Amino acid sequence: MQTQTLILASTSPRRKQLLEQINLSFKVKGSHVDEQFEANLKPDEIVQELAERKARAVYNNESDTFVIGSDTVVVQKGEVLGKPIDEDEAYLMLKNLSNGTHEVYTGVAILTANKITRFSVVTKVEFWPLSEEEIYAYIQTGEPFDKAGGYGIQGIGATLVKQIHGDYFAVMGLPISQTIRELRKMGYSLPHHLFG
Numbered sequence: 001m002q003t004q005t006l007i008l009a010s011t012s013p014r015r016k017q018l019l020e021q022i023n024l025s026f027k028v029k030g031s032h033v034d035e036q037f038e039a040n041l042k043p044d045e046i047v048q049e050l051a052e053r054k055a056r057a058v059y060n061n062e063s064d065t066f067v068i069g070s071d072t073v074v075v076q077k078g079e080v081l082g083k084p085i086d087e088d089e090a091y092l093m094l095k096n097l098s099n100g101t102h103e104v105y106t107g108v109a110i111l112t113a114n115k116i117t118r119f120s121v122v123t124k125v126e127f128w129p130l131s132e133e134e135i136y137a138y139i140q141t142g143e144p145f146d147k148a149g150g151y152g153i154q155g156i157g158a159t160l161v162k163q164i165h166g167d168y169f170a171v172m173g174l175p176i177s178q179t180i181r182e183l184r185k186m187g188y189s190l191p192h193h194l195f196g
C-alpha cells in the first residue's frame with residue numbers, strides 16, 4: 001500500500017495533465033508565490049529558484065510527503081519572457097519570437113523531509129516567420145495569456161513551431177521523464193507500471 005503522498009504544487013492544468021498521463025496518484029495544491037527574481041540570476045537559476053519557492057509554499061513538513069514545484073520561462077536574445085499581461089505584450093513577444101530560435105527553460109524542485117532536488121531543462125524552439133494576421137489571429141484565440149512567451153506548443157500554438165530540440169514536455173511545463181527519475185532517486189516508490 002502506498003503510504004507516501006505526492007503533491008503537485010501548481011495551478012497549471014498542463015502540469016497536472018502530464019502527471020495524469022503516466023497514471024500517478026497525486027494531489028494538487030496551487031501556490032501563489034512572489035515570482036520576482038534578482039536581476040543578476042541566470043535563466044536556469046531563476047526557474048529552479050521559483051520552482052523551489054512553489055514547492056516550499058505547499059510543503060507540510062511531513063516526512064512521507066513529496067512535493068513537486070515547477071517553473072517555465074522563455075528566453076529570447078537574453079531577455080526573460082514570462083506571461084504576457086495584455087494583447088500588446090503578447091503581440092510584441094510573438095513578433096520577437098517569429099522567424100527565430102528561442103530557449104524554453106523549465107525548472108523543477110522536489111522537496112521531501114530534509115531533502116531537496118532541483119534541476120532545469122532547456123529546450124530550443126524554432127518559430128516559422130509569422131505574419132501580422134497570423135499573430136493577431138493567434139492572440140484572438142486567448143491562448144497566449146497564461147503561458148510563458150505567449151504561446152502554448154500543446155495547443156493552437158503548435159502551428160507556430162517549425163522544430164524543437166529537446167524535451168517537448170518541458171516546453172509544456174514539466175519534463176516528466178526526468179522528474180519521475182529524480183523522484184525515484186529521492187526515495188519515492190513509483191507504482192509498478194513505471195520501472196516495474
Ligand SMILES: Cc1cn([C@H]2C[C@H](O)[C@@H](COP(=O)(O)OP(=O)(O)OP(=O)(O)O)O2)c(=O)[nH]c1=O
Nearest residue numbers: 010011012071072147148151152153171172173
Ligand atoms: C512555452 C510554453 C509555456 N506554457 C506554460 C507552462 C506554464 O504553465 C506557463 C508558465 O508559467 P509558470 O509560472 O511556470 O506556471 P503557472 O503559473 O502556469 O503554474 P504554477 O506556477 O501554479 O505551477 O506557461 C505552455 O503551456 N506551453 C508552452 O509552449
